[in-house]
Every structure is written in C-alpha cells, then in structure tokens.
Amino acid sequence: MSEDALRRLLVELAASLFGRGFSVGSAGNISVRLDDGYLITPTNSSLGRLDPARLARLDRDFVHLDGDKPSKEVFMHRAFYTARPAAGAVVHLHSTMATAVACLPDVDAANPIPPLTPYFVMRVGRRMPVVPYYRPGDAAMEPAIHAAARDARAVLLANHGPVVSGASLIDAVCAAEELEEAAKLFLLLRGQSPRLLTPAQTEDLLATFG
Numbered sequence: 001m002s003e004d005a006l007r008r009l010l011v012e013l014a015a016s017l018f019g020r021g022f023s024v025g026s027a028g029n030i031s032v033r034l035d036d037g038y039l040i041t042p043t044n045s046s047l048g049r050l051d052p053a054r055l056a057r058l059d060r061d062f063v064h065l066d067g068d069k070p071s072k073e074v075f076m077h078r079a080f081y082t083a084r085p086a087a088g089a090v091v092h093l094h095s096t097m098a099t100a101v102a103c104l105p106d107v108d109a110a111n112p113i114p115p116l117t118p119y120f121v122m123r124v125g126r127r128m129p130v131v132p133y134y135r136p137g138d139a140a141m142e143p144a145i146h147a148a149a150r151d152a153r154a155v156l157l158a159n160h161g162p163v164v165s166g167a168s169l170i171d172a173v174c175a176a177e178e179l180e181e182a183a184k185l186f187l188l189l190r191g192q193s194p195r196l197l198t199p200a201q202t203e204d205l206l207a208t209f210g
C-alpha cells in the first residue's frame, strides 16, 4: 500500500475508533510501519479529527522527519516494532473495559484475560501480560514493554490502557477491538465460572488462523 493510502486508512480507522467511543478526548495513538520509517499520530491530537497530511513521519531510527510533533508514546510504539519485526502497526487506546482490567490488582499479571472466545485468541493470541505503571510518555517504559512484547502481540499498561500490534493497520485495529470486547466479557463474567476454551482449542485456533 502506498504511503498516501496508509495515511488515509490510518485517519479513517482512527475516526471510526473515536466515533464508537474506543477513544475520547486526545487519548490514544496509532502508528504504521513504512518501507523507510513510520507514521504516527501527532501528540495531543484527537483520533476523531486527524489530518492525513499532518501525521508525524519518523525515519527508521524513530527520528522525527516531518509532520506535526509525534505522540509522546513513541517509545511504546518503538518497543513493539523492535520486539516484533513482523509488526506492521501499533494501536494504543484507553478503551474503557481493557483499562478497567488494567486497574484490577488481583488479576494474573502474566495473562489477565483468559481464552473466553475464539476471536480474542485469533486476534490477540495466547497471552497478554500486564506491564507495570509508568507515567504516560515516560521513556523508562520502553524496556518493560519490549520484554513483554517479545512474547505477546498486545500488553495492558497498568492503570493506563492497552497497546496492541498487528501485521497491518487493519489487523492491529481489529485486535484492539476484540481485546476491548474480551475485557467486557471478562468483567461481565467476574465472580462466575465461565467455560473457557481448552488449551487444545486455543492451539487449534492459532494453528488454523495464525
């Protein structure tokens, strides 16, 4: 896909997320890998009102080349791209249900949301660890996210929100949406004993759908 097409698609997907309440105010940021660098949403921008021409463009070393000032969460995105060479896009949201799970002290930090549905497993994978709290924009989060992302397509930042990667922009956005739905189901079912997918069912999904 050309850079122009990626710019337009990023803006369209961001507006769709914003329009459906996955992001409010100026929360959230999205990046996509180019042949020679990255595009990332500008800092303090609303996902509902992005301008394709003003997205920040970074070189391969994540140095700002042009466009508006990049998101202060560049470190978070860089952690994913360096840990996961196949990642083509990264989406960070403060979506309500996933962030609620990220605020619970008594969940399994290695994998807080169990395999409740096939699409959660297919889009997000086997595990999604919780990374300890860092102030938004704190570069110190990078090693912690990098270590977690080597083994996971998505992480939950404690008391902050999800960060999700995908092979493409559409994959990353779909995964972020499935994660939010799975978090909602997890919260709805808390205190009950839902039937989970078995390890064999989970492995079958990953073997069939990647």
Ligand code: 13P
Binding pocket: 026, 027, 028, 029, 041, 042, 043, 044, 045, 070, 071, 072, 073, 092, 136, 137
């Ligand atoms: P930016 O506006 O710098 O992208 O930060 C928004 C955000 O979601 C912080 O976590």
